[in-house]
Amino acid sequence: MLYLAVFFFIDIKCAQLSSSFKFSQQSKHDIHQHPLTFIESPTIIDVPKRFNCSWCHEPLIDAIYLCPDCPFIIHKKCLDELPTEIDHLTHRLHPLILNCSDSDYLCNLCQKSTVEDKSRHQHPFTLLRRQDSFICDACGTEGNYILYICSTCSLMVHKDCTSLPRIIKFSRHDHCIFHKYFLKGLTRQDCKICFNEVKLDRGSYSCRKSGCNYVVHVNCVLENKSFYEVIEDEKQCAELEEKSMQSIRVIEVNEAGEAAKIEHLSHQHCLALADKMEEEIDRKCDGCMLPISNIFYYCPECPFFLHKTCAELPRIKQHWFRQSNATPDFNSFKTCDFCSQRCSGFFYEIEEYWDMCIRCAKVADIIECEGHQHFLFFDFKCEEKCNGCRERCQYGTFRCGKCRFALDFGCLTLPHSALHKIDEHKLKLTYRDDKEKSYCDICEQDRDPGLWYYSCSTCDTSAHIEYVLGQFPFLKDGSIMAYHIYNHNYLHDLKFFRKVEGFPECSRCGKFCQEEILKCEKFACNYIVHYKCRYS
Ligand SMILES: [Zn+2]
Ligand SMILES: [Zn+2]
Ligand SMILES: [Zn+2]
Ligand SMILES: [Zn+2]
Ligand SMILES: [Zn+2]
Ligand SMILES: [Zn+2]
Ligand SMILES: [Zn+2]
Ligand SMILES: [Zn+2]
Structure with missing residues (x-):
């Protein structure tokens, strides 16, 4: 299936790339050596997933002609539009004539017999043609007829997969991820994008950080160019991580290579790594306000705890909710715009408008959730009521693609x-x-x-x-309120407490204060209000 003029061959895609081509329709040749069968709707038979059109290499969704005797399939529209002769820029002397019989030649423009790009793979790949399909070692999916091999590494790959980026930064993961032809020492892994299994003996992208367990299919992560950035080498990856990623500075590394002692942007003292609590107490992480069970940092000088994953949260995060950088705020308590909870601990500020608590910030845009048997994805337009709490969702919500089920950030977290x-x-x-x-x-x-x-x-x-x-499960005693309250000295901070000693009078309603109050701790300022009276 080639355009041929003496010893010059190009395939249809390359022929169409030229702006100078023009068709001159002549009688159509007998296109294939065997009789072809017409199939109106190929999606109802088994063919489409395994093969593409032999002519344009696109998937088989419309009507096709298929050869029962050999792996030849062509879209009806490709056959109908097939010009028998074209003028092509690369061959000015003669028009190129459609050749139907000789399928063993390669297109001179696109099918180079070897490709080499040392920044992507250290050895050259050599072209090989074969009659049946193969599994690409780089991306793990099937290919047909044309493959490239690296004999040094025993690899068989698609043409496009000869130049896969080795390292990328994907916007939905905080660290750089690396292309690997196989993964060692792991049990079954599911792709964090499509949630189908990633075969460990085939190519995939994965994160190297211990505890991350982030693995994705090559085709899933590279599907949309605007969601990833190619990273040239390890040095650029390290620079990127140092510059924008971590909120910690490592002071001491232990034998296992973990950061055992750190400085954290959110705390004035050094923090130490531990893997279990000395006593059985209901300790909460000062980042996310959820209970701590294993691997965390603690402050040896004052009661301050962080999950390891919360401590490692990036200083600049690309959040999927808006494709823009989000920056953390460590100091005050606010209401999260996503789960609507008042939270102490860490927040991300997105576009200087949205406040997102760290529990919400950790939720991916496609998730598995114990409360539902199917995957949920975030739909920006969905206004269904949440199946957990029956509140109506405002700025979109997570929903199921298979059945009517919606869930808001509040219930998810x-x-x-x-x-x-x-x-x-x-x-x-x-x-x-x-x-x-x-x-x-x-x-x-x-x-x-x-x-x-x-x-x-x-x-x-x-x-x-x-x-x-309780009413404020994510508020810590002593956390400072972010907003100033009319009527109170704006230079003083107000702190939240669940309980107070004695029976002070609320500066607003005049009744006794016992529970959930805001209090000024500045010397000689006796300002105290019920939390619920703060704006009254
Ligand atoms: Zn491939
Ligand atoms: Zn990671
Ligand atoms: Zn019980
Ligand atoms: Zn935490
Ligand atoms: Zn939240
Ligand atoms: Zn809900
Ligand atoms: Zn469902
Ligand atoms: Zn005051």
């Missing part, structure tokens, strides 16, 4: 378990209640069985989420 004095065990976040009538053991009122709740299966306890967590 709920702690999987929580302690409450009503039960000696940890209560588990529960997604379905099969009982017809449900009850909350804390408020002793009815509970909507269709909504998420916390329960203990041992004691048959169940309760509303808001009663188990």
Whole structure:
């Protein structure tokens, strides 16, 4: 299937690249040596996933002609449009004539017999043609007829895969990811983009950082050019990480190569690495306000804790919600624009407009969630009610592509378990209640069985989420409020406390203060208000 004039061959794609080509229709030759079968809709038979059009190499979605005797398939539209003769810029002397019989020649323009790019692979690749399909070692998907081999490394790859970037920075992962032909020492991995299995003996991109476990299919991560950047070498990768990534400065490294002692931008003292708590206490991470169980940093001088993953959060993060840089804010408590919770701890500021708590910032745009059997993806236009809490979602929400199911950031980022004095065990976040009538053991009122709740299966306890967590589950005592309050000295900071000693009077409503208050700690300033009175 080639245009041929004496010893000059090009294929259809290259012929069309030239702006000077013009068709002159003549009688169409007998296109193929065997009789062809017409198929109106190829998607109903098994062919399309495995083969592309032999002419234009595009997928088979429209009507096709297929040869039952050999692997030859052509789109009906390709055959109809096929010119028998063209004038081409690269061959000015004669028009090129359609040749139907000779399929063993290579296109002189695009099929070079060897390709070499040392920045991508250290050895040259050599062209090979074969009759059947093959699995590309670089991307793990099937290819047909034309392959390139590296005999030194025993690799068989697609033409496009001879020049895959070795290192890329993908906007949905915080670190650079590396192309590998196989992965060692891992158990089953799913692609973090499509959630299908990544075969470990085939090519993929993965993150080298310990604890990251980030693996993606080559074709998934390279699908959209605007979501990744090619990184030239390890040096550029290290520079990028140093410049924009970490909020930590390593002071001491342990035998395993981990940062054992660090300085963190959010804290005035050095922090040390630990893997378990000395005593069984309900410690919360000062970054995300969720409980800490293993691998964390702690301050030896004051009560301050960070999950290792929270400490390592980048100083500049590309967040999928807006393809722009988000910067962290470590110091005050705010309301998260995504989960609507008031949170102490770390926030990201996106486009100087959105405040996103770190629990929300860790949520990817396509997720698996225990509460639903299918994957959920973020739909910017979705205004469905959340299946966890029945609130209507405002700026888009996570939804299922297979069935009617939506979930907001607030429910997605709920702690999987929580302690409450009503039960000696940890209560588990529960997604379905099969009982017809449900009850909350804390408020002793009815509970909507269709909504998420916390329960203990041992004691048959169940309760509303808001009663188990309390009103401010993510606020830490002593955290400073970000906004100043009219009527109070704007130079003084107000701090949040769950409880106060004595019975001071609220500066607003005049009633006694006991729970959830804002208080000025400046000497001789006795300003104190109920949290709920702060704007009244
Ligand atoms: Zn490939
Ligand atoms: Zn990583
Ligand atoms: Zn944390
Ligand atoms: Zn949030
Ligand atoms: Zn919800
Ligand atoms: Zn579903
Ligand atoms: Zn229990
Ligand atoms: Zn004051």
